[in-house]
Amino acid sequence: MTGATGFVGGHLVRHLTARGHEVTALVRGGRDVPGARSVPGDLVTGAGLAAALRGVDRVVHLAGVTKAGDPRVYAAVNAAGTRRLCEAAAALAVPPRLVYCSSLAASGPGRRRHEDAPPEPVSAYGRSKLGGEWAVRDAADRLPAVVVRPPIVYGPGDPEFLPRLVAAVRTGLLPAVGRPGPRHYSLIHVDDLCRALITAADPGATEVGTYHVCDGTEHRWEDIGAAVAAALGRRAPRVVHIPGPLAMAAARLFGRASALNPDKVAEALHPAWTCAPGGRLPYRPAVTLPEGLRGALNR
Template sequence: MRYLVTGATGFIGRRLLRHLAEGGHEITALVRDGRRVPGARAAHGDLATGAGLLTAVRDADRVIHLAGVTRAADPRVYAEINAEGTRRLRAAVAAQPEPPRLVYCSSLAASGPGRQRREEDVPAPVSAYGRSKLGGELALREEGGADGVGSRVRAVVVRPPIVYGPGDPAFLPGLVGAVRIGVLPAVGRPGPRHYSLIHVDDLCRALLTAGEAGAAGGIYHVSDGAEHLWDDIGAAVATALGRRAPRVVHVPGAVAMAAARTVGRASRLGPDKVTEALHPAWTSAPGRLPFIPRITLSEGLRVALGP
């Protein structure tokens, strides 16, 4: 099978290339510059302008779209890359004589906060990032109507929650730092906070499953199948590191927002991320994709953080 992967040099992309290589697939990575991508052929293209996309997509059987902006100083950048960039990619796919199947890695942020969010729930994103990822989903469905049925582009959407694992650039490093100082911040009012998680290798398997078994126009939630309390996540990281569980300290939303604005919008916890963190629940109900997660939180942390 011939795969084109956008975002191949990112956290998820690097792991996905491993899975594809192990499966014996032919891999092309979309890159904006002259960088080389180990294990893949580089195709030059730019989601911001559309340049090179037609050539990059040519001859692909599957396109897995991971590229996107997760932090930005200007909220308009989210929309330009995550929504409009996805629209440009869809147009390039649609222009092919035999359009490849397109798998879009969206986010639970596109659905919005809450406990046990279902795939059929009306999306209610609360952040610029979430709105931009939803915009990408909608861009894939424009040609075929509200549900995408009838489109030349057989697009499938996967909405992961928090993704962690080896090479994680943000989530695990933040938790490790919190464990080491013994304080785990929680933005907003005191009370329990629930999150869905998925290990990066399980997400890669889900994306490949979506490419094979997902219905055109389908939207799928994936996770490790559990609701995790913030306290328990911190304690699990501490166990993996052989340390004591950190103490949860609630940071008032106004204080967190003021700090985020001071350090800058593009920081790890900028205003957009604070807006998401103010909501105490980000979990998804089991989805319809025929995918079974293999990696529990404790096992995933043991491998990612162990000696």
Template sequence: MNTRREPGPPGPPDRPPGPASRILLTGATGFVGRRLVRHLRAAGHQVTALVRGTSRTRALTAARVAVAVGDLGTGAGLRAAAEGADCVIHLAGTVSSRTARGYWRTNADGTRRLAGTLASLPDPPRLVLCSSLAAGGPSPDGRPRTEDQPAAPVSHYGRSKLAGEQAVREVSDALRAVVLRPPIVYGPGDPAFLPAVLAMVRAGVAVQAGRAPGRYSLLHVDDLCAALTAACAHGRPLRPADPVSGVHYLSDGAEHTWDAICRTVAAALGRGRPPVVTVPLAAARAAAALAEAVTLPSGRLPALTRDKVREMRHPVWTCSGEYGRQALELPPPLPFDVGVARYLARPTR
């Protein structure tokens, strides 16, 4: 693997966060955000959450997190919230939508507004952008994706996340910024991945779309939180003329087949390995379209969408976290079987 980075020209000076750094966090009420708040507060950082005026903030204030009202859609309140921050961790994003525009509005346009605002400050804070493996795309030739490979997203979600990265890169001559691309994230508070696998294992059958055996990278939410925190001080930043600089993939270091994932979860539950039933992609697309239509009146989105099926067409979604671990000075990641056992032991923590 070739992921060496050569030093670039001097950029804006860093303000490495100290023991009590001032960190502005977007997406603090989401799955990763709630867990990250715990990590940051436990480390002694001063945390301000950027929230919309309609957001529920009781849990944040109970965790001794300050609240700043701002809008990534209009830019209102962003400058006031960011002034004085040492680092901004940007988690807010749209993970499911019926339309490409639904993803673009937050993941690309909102990120562009935030990055532009930060770059315009007299003393810009460092920006840590939580992107996604989907921005890089599925694994080329079935091999784990690495930082030196060109991005090739295949879904509206992935393209919107890559556009957000590019928006940050455009102002990286004035703003120190680092991009993290995690794969599937699981752990305490997980709203989707582990609950879905657990439901299938308990039902005695695991469903997979397409006939090719799937392989995936995984990451425990606590390892992602450690990486996000470390990126406030470590990691080579983006450079305008280099399309791969400043990007860091993350993973637990293993390639997980769908069968092995189900087997690990089944073992943790004390059950036998469930059989894996394949569903044709055409049937998955039809089911996703029907689910989107049925949920349209309520405004909610189903777990399976047509955009998710676009990603399912590619069975291998793996990445190497080697460079990211070294650049961010991270400890060894949590193995999947240990992470599942901890999840089941304390599912609400």
């Protein structure tokens, strides 16, 4: 597994070990992953890949850059790093099945996006994740691989999405970038995403291909804010619209390597990021938004 020290990765390690699987984690900086065999390495340089891949029959690729001051960093890690991993895995005598955790950002904005829709990413991040998908596709004749595109992921330990929503609820104002009007988003609880990734890793359950996953509901932005407020026992926040040019100027001035950077503003300007319900992956979400929020926030 790559990305085992991250938000999704930590949950996935626990899911896998609870099922009796042995996990090898490719880690940077000498970090240790509880419950896993940790192998030092780096996707950018390729260091440690051979040692991490030795003896494995599945690879789950979670590692990636989600915010960067220099857009070239996205491509170096998310696209080129994925290509390096695919080439190393494909070179093995018996290539393992690879599951690449991409993003709905690689597909692009819109309502009820289907897996077969032509990709139309609008950010450097989305283009880099699509570049990782192309790397998987280019190795398809040598490496059995599955691409999973989740939307916004939340749950216990969420480092960004929920903390920002909680802060907004406490101010009573829920910001929305761009023109006034409805906004719709797909979400998935981290435990549901872990179950989807495990399903994707099973060759008896899924064919090689690209799959969208979500909780099956198209959520309005104000309803997400209200659900967070309800979980916290507070009043629902009021949506306030921030003009796109103002948000972009602020991002360029203050937030190039933060959660609010020009790349994320480019995504936020689009009012819909949802995937079609009932995707092809044979898994069904188990966690509703109210349940997931209560579990994540009331700890």
